[in-house]
Amino acid sequence: MSAMVTLGETMGLLVAADPGPLQHVHTLQLRMAGAESNVAIGARRLGVSTTWIGRLGRDEIGDLIERELMAEGVQVRIRRDDAPTGLMIKTARTSDITQISYYRFGSAGSRLDREDIDEATIAAADVLHVTGITPALGPGPATAVRHAIEVARAHDVTVSLDLNYRSALWDVATARTALRELVKLSDVLFAGGEEAALIVAAAAPEQMARALAATGPTQVIIKLGNLGSVALIDDQPHTVGVVPVRVADPVGAGDAFVAGYLSELIAGESAQTRLATATATGAFAVTVPGDWEGLPHRQELTLLNSTDNVVR
DSSP, X not given: OOSEEEEOOOEEEEEESSSSOXXXXXXXXXXXXXXXXXXXXXXXXXXXXXXXXXXXXXXXHHHHHHHHHHHTTOEEEEEEESSOOOEEEEEESSSSOEEEEEEOTTOSGGGOOGGGOOHHHHHTOSEEEEESSGXXXXXXXXXXXXXXXXXXXXXXOEEEEEOOOOTTTSOHHHHHHHHXXXXXXXXXXEEEHHHHHHHSOOOOHHHXXXXXXXXXXXXXXXEOGGGOEEEEETTEEEEEOOOOOOOSOOTTHHHHHHHHHHHHHHTTOOHHHHHHHHHHHHHHHXXXXXXSTTOOOGGGGGGGGOSSSSOO
16 A cells, blocks of 8 residues: 555646747657656655556557656556546746646546545555645546545545645635635645745745644645745744755756655654755756656765765
């Protein structure tokens, strides 16, 4: 059985080979990406047994996703659907600005439902990880997330939630109502600064963390990008900086951070170790193009501390 279970939509990813407007790009590379599967891969590389639950189309992009997840050692609970696998396109409009477009309306992933939830796998896990993306895909996915959380709570499985607000999927008012309910049911909460302000009044990060903790979760981590992170864990505040690296692709850093934190939580490590690993994992992720390809294996975590560019 898996120590971590997650669910959601993973899509095919087309990446422009060169910066500039998409209409002038002549080469696109086909990959895959999805917040929850990114976390599953990241945790697996750190030694955690993981399972991803989702729907994929009966198409070659679905084949690609299933093959990649299995190649990474992630256990899968996949239903193949007549609807197509969703697609996203990533372009570098300039060398410093990344743009992402989604083509997921009516996708297989948007048809995820309660019947897809493997209750036994969740009941046997240490952590269930969900995001605010999945319930935004429609009533079926929202029901699936809620049911998964109910199963987890009934079996004392830790519930982890990353708010991951996507403005293209739902408006602020609808998202706020839905996400507030999920926050109350979570034990571990991850949010960016602006995402946290959807749920509680905008304030300094530690104040928002305390306000969020007052609604339910005992571990609240505010991800602040290149400013590091602020956390309130079992009522104890923590502030963590960043590991300086050369950024090749900023997308996926938040998922990497979550994977690092949850991996150490499952291992029973201290709050300081959880946050340190999360920070290192996020740093690794941005050094390589791709949402998950740069995620580190556990034996690589100390590489960022090396003073030599060549490691023998």
